[in-house]
Amino acid sequence: MTVWDSLVGQRHVIDTLRSAAAGKGMTQSWLFVGPPGSGRSNAAIAFAAALQCPQGGCGTCHECHTVLASSHADVKLVRTEKLTLGVDDVRDLVRTSALSPVGDRWQILVVEDADRLTEQANNALLKAIEEPGARTVWMLCAPSVEDVLPTIRSRCRLVTLSTPTTADVAAFLVERHGVDPALASYAARASQGHIGRAKALARDEATRKRRSEIVSIAGGLDSLGACMRAAAHLTEVSKAEADAVTIELDAQEKADLDTAYGVVERGRRPREYAPALSALEKDQKRRATRRQRDVIDRGLMDLVSVYRDAIALASGAPEQLVNEEIRPAIADLARSSTPELNLRRIGWIFEAREQLMEFNVPPALALESMMVALKS
16 A cells, blocks of 8 residues: 555546655646546645655555645645634744754645635745745645746646546545445446545545435425525535534634633633634634535535536436436426536536635525526
8 A cells, every 4th residue: 555545536637746756757846636526635645645655655665644634744735724824824834844854855845725715825935935945845736836926826737636536536436435336336426526525425424325315406496496495405504514623623623722821721711812812703603604605516516517417418428427316306406407508507606606706605595596597
C-alpha cells in the first residue's frame, strides 16, 4: 500500500506527481484542480507525503504516516469551515513558509480551499508564491483554474484531476472498504464520482434515506403547496444535518476557550475573554452557514441527477441511470415532460445553487423559488 492508493481513477496524475517527487519536473508552487469529490486535496497530501518520504511515498514509513495523519512538523494543511479564507489565516501560513523545515526535506503548505480566499488573502499569498523559500513548497486546491487569481495560477504548475468512473469508485469501495458489491455499485452511481459521498452512502443508512427523499421530490411537485413543503423540508433537513456536526464541535470549542482564559478555575471572566468569545461565536456562525449550504448543495446535485436521467431515458441513451433503482418514476417523469423542459429545470437548479453559494440568498427563499420553477 502506497500513498497513491487513495487516488481513484487518477493514473495520469499519479505518474506526474511520482515523477516530480523523484526530481523530474519539480517546482515549488502547485495548483490542484478538479470537480468536487475528485480527490484534489487527497492528491496534494499524497504528494506532500511522497516529497517527505525517502522512498517517494511508500505509505509505511514514519514520514508517510505523519503526513497522512496531519501531524508532520513540516506539512501544514489549511482548510476552512467558513465561507471565506481570510487574510489573517494566510499571513500565518506566509510566516510559516519563511521558516526552515525541521527535517532535511521540504516545508510544505497545503491550502485546501484556495477558491475561498478573500482579495486581501490572495494578495498576501501572491508575494509568498512569487518569492518562496529555498525549501518551501506551496500546494493550492480549487475546483477549477478560474476560481484562482490569474496572477497566482500563472505561477503554479497545474495538476488536473478528473471525475472517477462509476466502475473505479465501486471497485475502490469493495477492495479498500469491504463494501458489498451491490451496495458499492449503488453508492458509486449515486455519488456521481464523489469519493467522500460514495463512502458516506455505502456506510450510513441514514445518508441513503435522506438522498432517497430528495430524489423523490421531482415526482411530487404537482401543486404550489407541494413546492412550499418540499422547500421547507429540504431547508429543515439540511439544518438538522449541519447541526448534528456543528453543535458538538461548538460546545467543545467553547469549553476550550473557557479553559484557556481560566474561566472554569477562577470563576470569573477576564477582560480579554469577551472579545475572544465574540470572535469564536462569529466563526461558529459562519461555519454553520457554510455547512448547511454545503448540505443543500449536495441535495441539489442529487436532484439534478434525476432530471439528467429523465433526459437520458427520453433520448434513448444506453448507459445505466444514476438513479437506476427508481427507473419507473424517472420513466414517468420523462413521459410527462420533454428533454428541453428538463434541461431548463437543471438550469433553474444551478441558478438556485448560485444564489445560495455566491449571493448569500436565504436558503428557504432560494429553494421556494426553485421548486415553483421546477413545477412548470
